[in-house]
Amino acid sequence: MHELSLMDRVRELALAQAEGHGASRITAIRVRIGALAGVDPDALRFAHEVVMADTIAAGSRLELELVAALCQCAPCGSPFEALDGVCLCPRCGAISRELLQGRELELASLELD
Numbered sequence: 001m002h003e004l005s006l007m008d009r010v011r012e013l014a015l016a017q018a019e020g021h022g023a024s025r026i027t028a029i030r031v032r033i034g035a036l037a038g039v040d041p042d043a044l045r046f047a048h049e050v051v052m053a054d055t056i057a058a059g060s061r062l063e064l065e066l067v068a069a070l071c072q073c074a075p076c077g078s079p080f081e082a083l084d085g086v087c088l089c090p091r092c093g094a095i096s097r098e099l100l101q102g103r104e105l106e107l108a109s110l111e112l113d
């Protein structure tokens with residue numbers, strides 16, 4: 001389950017940011033996940049509990065911000081949402097290879113104490 005290693009990276013970033021702000025506690029962690037990032041939100045929540053235990057982020061709230069997959073169509077130039085990861089332009093029917101967003105998994109923000 002790669003959610004654990006992903007959350008591990010989020011934890012490192014979060015702890016470094018909290019330290020930079022002189023915070024003694026992280027109360028909430030907001031993570032942005034793209035629709036095509038291939039992560040399971042439930043697994044991510046579980047991983048969050050596991051990796052944050054025994055840190056100043058133990059017991060923090062995990063907020064997931066879901067980002068839709070957006071493609072840019074080269075022939076007609078219109079951006080569109082890639083449902084189920086299929087980048088088929090609804091306007092002209094071309095298949096796009098240009099994904100604008102939807103694969104991210106990143107730390108969006110923190111709530112510190």
Ligand SMILES: [Zn+2]
Pocket residue numbers: 073074075076077078089090091092093094
């Ligand atoms: Zn198009």
